[in-house]
Amino acid sequence: MNTKTRKMIDFTGKRKIAMILSAILMVVSIGSLIVNGLNLGVDFTGGTVIEVGYKEAADVDKIRQSLTAANFDASVQHFGTAKDILIRIAPHEGEDRAKIGDAVFSILKSTNADVELRRVEFVGPQIGDELRDDGGTAMLLALAGILIYVTLRFEFRFSVGAIIALIHDVVITVGIFSITRIEFDLTILAAILAIIGYSLNDTIVVFDRVRENFLKLRKATADESINISINQTLSRTIVTSLTTLLVLSALFYFGGKIIHGFSLAMIIGVIVGTYSSIFVASSSLLMMGITREALLPPEKEGDDQEELTDMP
DSSP: OOHHHHTSOOTGGGHHHHHHHHHHHHHHHHHHHHHTOOOBOHHHHOEEEEEEEOSSOOOHHHHHHHHHHTTOOEEEEEESEEEEEEEEEOOOTTOOHHHHHHHHHHHHHHHOTTOEEEEEEEEOHHHHHHHHHHHHHHHHHHHHHHHHHHHHHSOHHHHHHHHHHHHHHHHHHHHHHHHHTOOBOHHHHHHHHHHHHHHHHHHHHHHHHHHHHHHHOTTSOHHHHHHHHHHHHHHHHHHHHHHHHHHHHHHHHHSOGGGHHHHHHHHHHHHHHHHIIIIIHHHHHHHTTOOSGGGSOOOOHHHHHHHHHHOO
């Protein structure tokens, strides 16, 4: 190998440390999901959604405190403008849901007479179950499509490596929401699906270079070819991730409460996805024993006949 190669970062040499770290994060995430589950929002559990409007900018914290004092488990956020408020009330056994809207509006009216009730909707638990099942089905179909696509474009072991990296990203991201007990709603589920696309794109870029170097660097070992490929795509990976994180950070801090969960899930997913495309996907290829010969195009029968004809 030349001098430039020796100066490269030895990513494959650190893969055991990375795999141990990934294993710990996966075990903690899965353990939290089994023990604690997710703090599902009204979108999945069902409940009451109330939209109210004020003549002036509303104080979300004050509204939340007044509802908490009245024993309502409520999620309060701005909706559209600072004058519009969206309230989500989690369901409780024995409650008359027809009276929840009136009770909440009475509490808000007592603290501010200028409040206006705009709509009251009830999301049934059956609809929540359907949304959860449909979201899970969409995720499984996406993974199946990715498996077929990567197999056709590269080789089966590449597709398995890509799926391992994606499962790694999804489990850790969802696990963080389970550990922190942040409300998990439809916007976060949408973010999880977006993370799958982002992480796959990053992995495909590395895989493209791996295939190219496997065929070009004939004297290099599998470890060396993969390490060179990761280093060659590293600047592109870092620039893409940083620019994406800048946009997501702006959404997180200035986008408002309504997309707070979405932007947080995306930030976590981009960081974990960048890590997995460098360490997890490539390490999976080495663990499955990928070789240069596996990527060579199959020889045609005509080529063998031509070789025999050319022999003296």
